[in-house]
Every structure is written in C-alpha cells, then in structure tokens.
Amino acid sequence: MKDPLSQLVFLKLGGSLITDKTTPRSPRHEVINRLAAEIAAACGRNPSLRIVLGNGAGSFAHVPAKRYGTRQGVRTPEEWRGFAEVWHEAVALNRIVIDALHDAGLPAVTFSPSACVLTRDGEVINWDLATMRAALQAGLIPVVYGDVIFDTARGGTILSTEALFEHLARHLGPERVLLAGLEEGVWADFPACTQLVHEITPESLPQLIPVLGGSNATDVTGGMADKVQQSLALVQELPGLEVLIFSGEKQHQVERALLGERVGTLVRANIPQETI
Numbered sequence: 001m002k003d004p005l006s007q008l009v010f011l012k013l014g015g016s017l018i019t020d021k022t023t024p025r026s027p028r029h030e031v032i033n034r035l036a037a038e039i040a041a042a043c044g045r046n047p048s049l050r051i052v053l054g055n056g057a058g059s060f061a062h063v064p065a066k067r068y069g070t071r072q073g074v075r076t077p078e079e080w081r082g083f084a085e086v087w088h089e090a091v092a093l094n095r096i097v098i099d100a101l102h103d104a105g106l107p108a109v110t111f112s113p114s115a116c117v118l119t120r121d122g123e124v125i126n127w128d129l130a131t132m133r134a135a136l137q138a139g140l141i142p143v144v145y146g147d148v149i150f151d152t153a154r155g156g157t158i159l160s161t162e163a164l165f166e167h168l169a170r171h172l173g174p175e176r177v178l179l180a181g182l183e184e185g186v187w188a189d190f191p192a193c194t195q196l197v198h199e200i201t202p203e204s205l206p207q208l209i210p211v212l213g214g215s216n217a218t219d220v221t222g223g224m225a226d227k228v229q230q231s232l233a234l235v236q237e238l239p240g241l242e243v244l245i246f247s248g249e250k251q252h253q254v255e256r257a258l259l260g261e262r263v264g265t266l267v268r269a270n271i272p273q274e275t276i
Contacts, residue, residue, distance in 0.1 A: 010176070032100045055145045129168070174241065178254075186224065
C-alpha cells in the first residue's frame with residue numbers, strides 16, 4: 001500500500017507576500033485569496049498531494065515582537081504582556097489565511113505552535129506530531145505559523161515558520177520545502193536585482209554571502225541570508241530534500257511549484273561523486 005505521505009510538500013506563504021510589511025496590520029487580501037485558489041488548483045490537479053502550510057507573521061506579529069524583544073526572552077510582567085500581544089497578532093493573521101483557504105474549498109486546520117511546542121533556548125524539545133500525522137493521512141492541510149513559544153531557558157521566545165518547518169521536516173520527511181515570498185529568488189546582485197541565482201549548494205554559498213541582504217522591513221526572525229543558510233543546513237541533513245525560494249507575487253507560481261516545477265532559486269546539497 002502506497003504511503004499517503006509520499007508526496008508531502010511544505011509551503012510557506014511569506015509575511016512580505018501576504019501583508020504590507022511597511023504598515024502594521026495590513027493584510028493583502030487579494031493576494032491571500034489568489035494564493036488559496038492556486039493551492040486549491042494544485043490539489044485538484046494532483047489529489048495525492050499532501051501539504052503542510054505555514055504563514056509568516058508579516059506586519060502583524062513582528063511589530064510587537066520587536067518592541068518587547070520577545071525572541072530574546074520573556075521574564076517580566078511587561079514582557080509577558082508583550083508575549084500575549086505577539087500571540088494575538090500572529091493568530092489574527094493566521095485566521096485571515098485560514099478563512100481564505102476555507103473559502104477556496106480547502107480542508108485547512110490550524111495547529112497553533114504556542115499550544116503544542118516547547119523549546120529550550122530556542123530549540124524544540126517537545127512537539128507531539130501524532131495529530132498532525134493523522135490530519136495529513138485524512139487528507140487535511142495542517143497550517144502552522146510563526147508564533148510565540150514557551151521556553152524552559154528563556155521563559156518565552158518566538159519560532160519562525162522556517163524553524164517550525166525545520167523540525168517538522170526531520171520527522172515528516174517532505175520531498176520539497178517551498179518558500180514563497182516577494183522576490184523571484186536569491187539575487188546575485190542585490191539590491192540591483194538583475195541576476196537571479198538559479199541554484200545554491202554548500203560550495204556556492206561563500207561567494208553569495210556578500211550579496212545576501214536582510215529584510216527591508218521589521219523582521220525579528222531573519223532575512224534572506226538566514227533563509228538560505230537554514231535551507232542549506234536542512235538539505236545537507238536530509239538527503240534528497242530540495243528547497244525552493246521563489247516569488248508568490250507572480251500568478252500561478254505557487255501552483256506550479258506545488259506541482260513539482262522548478263521556479264526561483266533551488267537550494268540543494270551537493271550530489272556525491274559516487275552517484276554521478
């Protein structure tokens with residue numbers, strides 16, 4: 001019997017894509033609705049496709065997270081109030097995403113990280129994935145998002161969607177991780193943005209470090225350099241995994257990526273010489 005998770009893909013809808021990160025609490029409703037429709041179209045064309053979806057915090061949770069320094073730790077009464085404010089903002093954006101997915105006819109169910117993940121100094125130490133596995137096997141779409149987390153060393157912290165995906169990838173084994181943002185991929189000449197890097201491997205990373213920028217707006221969980229380095233670490237750890245960094249701003253790019261097409265920048269590990 002074929003493994004129902006054999007065509008598992010992780011898809012992140014970046015905060016810069018689904019919100020205007022320069023203006024607090026500014027969802028891009030038309031973009032979110034279009035992305036939901038593209039996900040539904042991909043699922044319609046490939047009924048065997050299984051998706052874990054994640055959304056970034058965008059102009060919602062990043063603003064209070066920076067104000068209160070939540071990622072660095074939560075100890076004082078004021079910082080705990082900030083923890084709750086970041087949670088409230090993260091949930092608000094996730095609800096907008098979930099509503100769009102349901103309007104598109106998708107069976108999406110949120111798995112709130114703050115309710116089920118425990119970390120120690122920013123590293124996941126406890127996350128029972130039995131219910132998420134059950135959801136995937138039932139054909140549902142689990143949805144996670146960058147969220148506040150209770151942490152045994154810091155009191156509280158924040159985990160980005162990429163950090164959540166990193167842990168999930170080790171345990172669920174996706175074929176691909178798709179990171180949809182505003183940029184077409186990784187640029188070799190940022191900020192001019194005329195030369196797209198089509199593929200990144202551990203060998204090619206050093207020459208790209210000088211041109212990998214951070215974020216142009218408030219982002220407490222890192223910019224493009226962090227995304228590339230995290231992606232490379234993950235593909236080296238998990239043989240066969242590929243990560244795509246691409247633009248969800250272009251119509252049908254998310255649909256194409258979900259259906260296995262190569263768009264944007266591909267991050268992969270080097271192929272061992274003995275396999276060539």
